[in-house]
Amino acid sequence: MIGIVLVSHSRALADAAVGLAAEMVAADKRPVIAVAAGLDATTFGTDAMAVSEAITTADSPDGVLVLLDLGSAVLSAEMALEFVDPSVAEHVRLTSAPLVEGLVAAVVTASTGASLDAVAVEAQRGLAGKQDHLGDVEVVAATPAGEADRTVDVVVGNEHGLHARPAARLVGLVNGYDATVVLTDLDTGRGPVDAGSLSMVATLNAQQGHRLRVGASGTQAVEVLAAIEALAAENFGDEPVRKAPAAGGSGLDVAIGPAVVTGAQVDLGDYVAGDNEIARLEDAVRAAGDELRGMRDGEHREIFDAHLALLEDRTLRGEVRSAIEGGASAPGAWKQAYDRLAETFEQLDDAYQRERAQDVRAVRDRVLRALTGSSTTPAADAARSVDAAGSTVPDLAASILVVPELDAATAATLEVARIAGVAVRAAGTTGHGVIVARSRGIPLITGIGDVDVPAGTVVAFDARTGTFDLTPDADAVRATIAARKDERRLAVEEADRPATTRDGRTIDVLVNVGAVQDAIDVRGANGSGLVRTEVLFGDRRTPPTVDEQVEAYRAIADALGNKPITIRTWDIGGDKPLPFLPQAKEANPFLGERGLRVFRRRPELLRDQLDAIRRTAAETPVHVMFPMVTTADEVAWALTELGPRDALEVGIMVEVPAAALRVASLARELDFVSIGTNDLTQYTTAADRTNTAVAALADGLDPAVLQLIDHVVRTAGVRVAVCGDLASDPQSAVLLAALGVTELSAVGPQVPLVKARLRQADLSQIDTAAVLAAKDADQVRGLL
Numbered sequence: 001m002i003g004i005v006l007v008s009h010s011r012a013l014a015d016a017a018v019g020l021a022a023e024m025v026a027a028d029k030r031p032v033i034a035v036a037a038g039l040d041a042t043t044f045g046t047d048a049m050a051v052s053e054a055i056t057t058a059d060s061p062d063g064v065l066v067l068l069d070l071g072s073a074v075l076s077a078e079m080a081l082e083f084v085d086p087s088v089a090e091h092v093r094l095t096s097a098p099l100v101e102g103l104v105a106a107v108v109t110a111s112t113g114a115s116l117d118a119v120a121v122e123a124q125r126g127l128a129g130k131q132d133h134l135g136d137v138e139v140v141a142a143t144p145a146g147e148a149d150r151t152v153d154v155v156v157g158n159e160h161g162l163h164a165r166p167a168a169r170l171v172g173l174v175n176g177y178d179a180t181v182v183l184t185d186l187d188t189g190r191g192p193v194d195a196g197s198l199s200m201v202a203t204l205n206a207q208q209g210h211r212l213r214v215g216a217s218g219t220q221a222v223e224v225l226a227a228i229e230a231l232a233a234e235n236f237g238d239e240p241v242r243k244a245p246a247a248g249g250s251g252l253d254v255a256i257g258p259a260v261v262t263g264a265q266v267d268l269g270d271y272v273a274g275d276n277e278i279a280r281l282e283d284a285v286r287a288a289g290d291e292l293r294g295m296r297d298g299e300h301r302e303i304f305d306a307h308l309a310l311l312e313d314r315t316l317r318g319e320v321r322s323a324i325e326g327g328a329s330a331p332g333a334w335k336q337a338y339d340r341l342a343e344t345f346e347q348l349d350d351a352y353q354r355e356r357a358q359d360v361r362a363v364r365d366r367v368l369r370a371l372t373g374s375s376t377t378p379a380a381d382a383a384r385s386v387d388a389a390g391s392t393v394p395d396l397a398a399s400i401l402v403v404p405e406l407d408a409a410t411a412a413t414l415e416v417a418r419i420a421g422v423a424v425r426a427a428g429t430t431g432h433g434v435i436v437a438r439s440r441g442i443p444l445i446t447g448i449g450d451v452d453v454p455a456g457t458v459v460a461f462d463a464r465t466g467t468f469d470l471t472p473d474a475d476a477v478r479a480t481i482a483a484r485k486d487e488r489r490l491a492v493e494e495a496d497r498p499a500t501t502r503d504g505r506t507i508d509v510l511v512n513v514g515a516v517q518d519a520i521d522v523r524g525a526n527g528s529g530l531v532r533t534e535v536l537f538g539d540r541r542t543p544p545t546v547d548e549q550v551e552a553y554r555a556i557a558d559a560l561g562n563k564p565i566t567i568r569t570w571d572i573g574g575d576k577p578l579p580f581l582p583q584a585k586e587a588n589p590f591l592g593e594r595g596l597r598v599f600r601r602r603p604e605l606l607r608d609q610l611d612a613i614r615r616t617a618a619e620t621p622v623h624v625m626f627p628m629v630t631t632a633d634e635v636a637w638a639l640t641e642l643g644p645r646d647a648l649e650v651g652i653m654v655e656v657p658a659a660a661l662r663v664a665s666l667a668r669e670l671d672f673v674s675i676g677t678n679d680l681t682q683y684t685t686a687a688d689r690t691n692t693a694v695a696a697l698a699d700g701l702d703p704a705v706l707q708l709i710d711h712v713v714r715t716a717g718v719r720v721a722v723c724g725d726l727a728s729d730p731q732s733a734v735l736l737a738a739l740g741v742t743e744l745s746a747v748g749p750q751v752p753l754v755k756a757r758l759r760q761a762d763l764s765q766i767d768t769a770a771v772l773a774a775k776d777a778d779q780v781r782g783l784l
Contacts, residue, residue: 002110002119003032003058005066006103007051007073011038017100021107024168031110033103034058036076046073051080055092063091063116065106065123069099093120101126105198108168112175112196128203148182148192148215152225154232161207166236171198173227179218181228186211188547195228209551251441251749252484255421256460256477257400259453266368273329278321281330284370285311291366310363316341331371338364358426358433362407400461402453406433406444416442423448423461423468491752495524499755502762507737509755510566510745512723516552519559522748524755527563527621529674529745530723531556533609534571543581543605549612557620564621566674566721566745567613568653569606571595571627581605595628595653596638603641610642623649625674630658632665639669651718655679660708664715673716674745677724681705699777700726706739706780707772713740721745730757731784738766 008014014037022030034054039045051066058064068074074094081089093116095102102123109122156162162170174181174196183201184191187210193200195214206212212232216225231237274280292308310316316337323333338360345357398420403410405426411433414422421443424434437444445461448468453459460472462480469477500506511518511525514535519528536552537544544552557565572581572594581602599606613624626638629652642650651672654660660680667673677700682688684705687697699705713720721743726732728746733754736744738761746754767783774780 001031001060001113002062002116003034003060003064004103004106004110005034005036005051005054005058005064005077006099007046007054007066007077008035008037008069008099009044009046009071009073010069011035011041013037013069013099017103020100021103024104024108024165025111025172029111029172031107032058032060033107036080046076048076048079049083051076052083055080055084055088059088061091063093064088065110065116065119066092066094067097067099067102067106067123068094091116095120095123097123098126101130104168108171108198109175112172114175122197125197125200128200130202148180148221149217150221150225151213151215152229153186154212154214154229156206156208156210156212157232157235158208158238161210162201162204162212162236166238167198167201169237170228170231171196171201173231174224177218177220177224177227179216179220179224181224182215184213184215186213207548207551209555251488252443252481253445253463254461254477254480254484255400255443256458256472256474256481257398257420259402259423259455259457259459260399261402261453261455262404266365266372268331268335268368268372271329271331271372277324277328277330277333280371281320281324281334281367284330284367285317287370288363288366307359307363307366310360311367331368334367334371335364358405358407361405362410362433365407400459402448402459406437411437411440411442414440414442416440421445421461423453423459425449425451487756488753491756492523494759495752495755497524497755497759499758501737501758502760503764505737505763507733507741507758508743509733509751509758510743511560511748511751512728512745513556513565516555516559518748519556522560523752525560525563525748525751527560528556528565529721529727529743530625531565531567532571533568543608546608546612546615549609550615553612553616553622554619557616557622562620564623566623566625566651566723567616568625568627569596569609569613570599571653572598595655596626596634597628600634600637606641614646614648617646617648622647623651623672625651625653627653627676628655628679629653629666630656632662635666635669651721653723654712656683657708660712663712664717667716667718670718672719672721672743673712674721674723674743675709675712675741677705677709677722677726680708680724684708700724700729701732701735701777701780703772703774703776703780706735709736709741710739710768710772719743728754730754731781734758734761734763735766735768735771735780735784737761738763738768 006014006018008017014035018033018035021033034057036047036050036054039047055064055066066077068077077094081092084092097103097106097120103126105126106119106123109119114122158166181195182192183195183204183206184193185204185206188205190204191213192215193204195201204212214225214228216222218224289308289311292311319337320330320333323336324330328336342357342360342364345360398418400420401414401422403422403424406422406424411422414437419442422437422445424444424446425448427447434444434446443461443463445463445466445468448461451468451470453470457470458472458474459468459470460474460477461468462477498506499509508526508529509524510527510529511522512530512532513519513528514532516536519525531553533549537549553565553567557563570581581598610624613622616622617624624642626635629635629638635652638652639650642648649671651670651674652659652666653676654663654673655676656679659666660675663673681698681700681702685697685699685702709722720741722736722741723745726736727744728750730750730753733744733746734757737758744754771780771783774783
């Protein structure tokens with residue numbers, strides 16, 4: 001096997017490139033990779049003697065390939081060849097291949113035992129996949145001559161398609177057989193390309209769901225095709241992306257247990273600064289990075305990737321280094337920089353972005369704990385405290401963790417067997433810790449405020465009613481828990497039964513979808529009443545192509561058994577930014593360019609999406625829905641952009657009071673309207689739900705909101721649906737049905753519960769007049 005040398009001006013750059021390339025092949029198959037980079041760990045430069053030593057380290061009878069970054073790296077490498085033994089120098093090859101892409105291609109190809117010439121060619125082709133994808137250069141795919149003796153068809157199941165790692169596994173497998181293998185993407189027509197070449201496989205750009213035709217010739221054609229089929233069946237070695245299971249969490253919204261109360265600050269009081277503060281900081285950052293990388297292999301990888309980005313932010317690291325050089329301690333400098341960034345986030349208008357301050361503080365504290373040698377995290381506090389609490393409360397096996405705010409790492413590492421639930425002092429439901437905890441089935445309540453909670457005291461909460469009790473009736477809480485468990489179990493068992501009320505009205509209960517997995521996991525849904533496309537593609541830095549959108553919409557429809565799906569066009573602005581469509585800063589983004597308003601100046605993105613929706617509608621029942629509509633002119637513009645409806649049903653979101661009040665004129669050419677109760681409530685009450693000072697005002701059962709819903713039902717003249725939070729609350733869902741709503745779209749776990757409650761209800765017995773005349777939301781709940 002050949003050896004590889006990497007010559008770079010930067011040690012950090014070289015180490016990172018080697019780390020990336022090393023992930024592509026198993027450790028026992030990697031070639032020797034020697035690094036000659038930087039004059040030391042932090043000083044840029046190259047040194048010919050260091051390069052000669054690296055060549056000696058990587059020397060192999062099969063040859064050595066040397067990759068370089070720029071400028072003097074070439075000169076240093078050429079000079080190094082004069083320092084090594086001539087018998088070594090004669091089988092060393094310097095290459096102009098791109099440093100990162102070339103190294104990855106070289107490592108993968110070398111791992112198969114390929115010759116120096118073959119590895120050098122693959123390294124040179126390293127940019128081919130990227131160039132082909134971006135259209136920078138026309139890439140000519142070198143393919144073996146002749147027809148394949150045998151073929152099989154496989155499907156790419158990987159979430160991100162045949163990207164670098166699975167492609168590397170495929171190439172490594174192919175090159176282990178005496179056979180010539182080619183690939184053709186049947187969905188795009190690309191190919192055939194050489195399956196033994198990583199760069200050529202990259203030019204296919206095969207995405208999730210694409211069908212590949214694999215052709216093979218040679219003495220081991222049968223064997224290699226069987227091996228490729230097996231590899232494809234295992235997602236080419238990638239773990240399938242699935243939602244994290246409850247992992248022992250009850251999945252309920254009620255809990256009781258002794259309180260474990262944690263503080264917000266890492267204690268820096270005992271830290272003693274030395275003369276090596278920068279080195280200490282680097283060690284702590286490295287340790288924190290290793291911890292985060294160990295957490296990012298599950299469903300919430302993108303959250304921990306964001307934490308890593310914050311950890312490795314060059315601007316912040318520069319600020320910290322300057323502060324240390326000015327005499328500050330490592331913890332003091334780190335804390336000051338990250339506190340300042342957290343404060344910046346907290347001043348932003350966007351509610352979602354404000355909650356990102358939690359992520360900044362989580363990264364801050366992870367490094368501070370590494371610097372101080374502290375292992376005291378909320379998760380560790382809880383684990384250590386449960387046994388002590390249990391000694392005084394033997395019949396309560398798990399604790400309630402009370403935290404100022406919940407970060408994602410804590411939520412991901414809590415031992416659910418020891419945690420009955422989490423009570424978060426801060427308000428807000430979009431924090432990453434909240435998302436992770438709920439996905440693990442951990443009962444959770446937010447916004448309990450600064451209530452004094454003595455450690456060890458038995459507390460309880462019921463998120464359904466929004467109550468946090470310092471003196472709970474344990475028997476009553478246990479009875480509630482038992483009832484909720486029975487309620488959920490029975491609802492899931494009967495989820496496929498129609499939601500027909502006792503007085504004979506059948507309500508369609510659908511699911512809100514933000515990821516394909518939402519459609520896979522749901523039980524009993526009559527389709528999807530809301531496909532949140534801005535969430536579905538929210539991690540993209542570039543707009544998804546029409547083909548990529550069609551694939552995602554098809555996958556959702558397939559998961560729901562081709563029941564109708566309602567695709568909402570891009571709904572961005574306010575608390576929903578899209579990375580591939582940056583918006584100018586607005587003084588009040590909730591009252592600015594949101595939803596459909598944005599696309600009147602960027603219609604090309606909307607047109608691509610409508611094209612994808614029409615193509616999907618040709619295969620499965622699809623409705624299209626336009627968000628944040630206020631005027632009839634906006635509706636007319638949207639319908640013009642849509643063009644021929646064909647099999648499409650068309651509707652709008654009713655999210656602002658103006659749309660609710662004039663819905664009759666807005667809906668004249670529509671098939672349905674869907675009420676977004678979250679925004680309708682927010683705009684009606686002039687209260688931001690994420691602002692703790694006014695959050696209580698933003699109650700969807702406020703009679704003013706219900707009066708607007710009633711007006712829409714009575715005057716729209718078309719089918720009326722609800723897809724906001726009210727539809728996910730079983731009690732509110734019954735009221736909405738009594739008001740005349742015929743379609744409810746809820747979050748997945750609530751669908752069975754909503755259907756069960758509707759089946760128990762007699763809508764004729766609900767006094768809607770009294771509800772609409774109530775003085776406030778509390779009185780409405782009392783009437784229900």
